[in-house]
Amino acid sequence: MTAARDPLRRLKDDTADLHREAELHVRILDADATLTDYRRYLAAMLGYHAPLEDRLGAHAGLLAVGFAAAERRKSPMLVADLGVLGEDPSTVPRCAALPSTASLASALGVAYVLEGSTLGGRYILAKLPPALTVLRGRATAFLAGYGPDTGARWRAFAAVVTRVVSTTEAEAEAVLAARATFTRLIDWLAPRTRAAGQALREAS
Structure with a gap:
């Protein structure tokens, strides 16, 4: 008997290396993380999420299979958080080097990374270092994700993936797109991480 396919497990396993690498470029869990680090993090996330969410929100195939991407946007949360911190979200650069969402499977692979960030955000929110704990409930809407509905x-998203990504070919497309999503995110974060490190060295 052939075992049931588990595309979510493969997506997790086959992107684990890039997930870990992406985390290296996020400083907000470091013990010495500052408000400036947090502002940079929010701005970087907005710059990446907003254009990618525009793409997913316009994807008719996602809506047809029951995934309403337009209703799951996190960029409004980022805009709200930045506004609380006195930042103008309209000045935040947007990433242009985005992963492909041409096929339904690839769009779901991209969505896997963005939806997975809601689980990671809840973990980060609980582990914020001392200098950032005062922001909880004030400028942490993005980290809170969907709140108690997260x-x-x-699980609703996972059910769509399990139902739709049901062939070897679709699974491979989804994994390729998820890996590209992490890779493009790393490429987007890396120069910002270097800039933050340089500013720290110059201040010391």
Whole structure:
């Protein structure tokens, strides 16, 4: 008997290396993280999420299979958080080097990374270092994700992936797109991480 396919497991396993690499460019869990680090993090996330969410929100195939990407946008949360911190979100650069969402499977692979960030955000929110704990409930909408509905909304997304990514070919497309999403995110974050490190060295 052939075992049931588990595309979510393969997506997790086959992107784990890039997930870990992406985390190296996020400083907000470091013990010495500052408000400036947090502002940079929010701006970087907005610059990457907003254009990618525009793409997913316009993807008719996603809506047809029951994934309403336009209703799951995180960029409004980022805009709100930045506004609380006195930043103008309209001045934040947007990433132009985005992963492909040409096929339904690839769009779901991209969405896997963005939806997975809601689970990671809840973990980060609980582990914020001392200098950032004062922001909880004030400028942490993005990290809070869907709040108490986060688990249920992840399970609903997972059900769509399991149902739709049902062939070897679709699974491979989804994994390729998820890896590209992480890779483009790393490429987007890396120069910002270097700039933050340079500013720290110059201040010391």
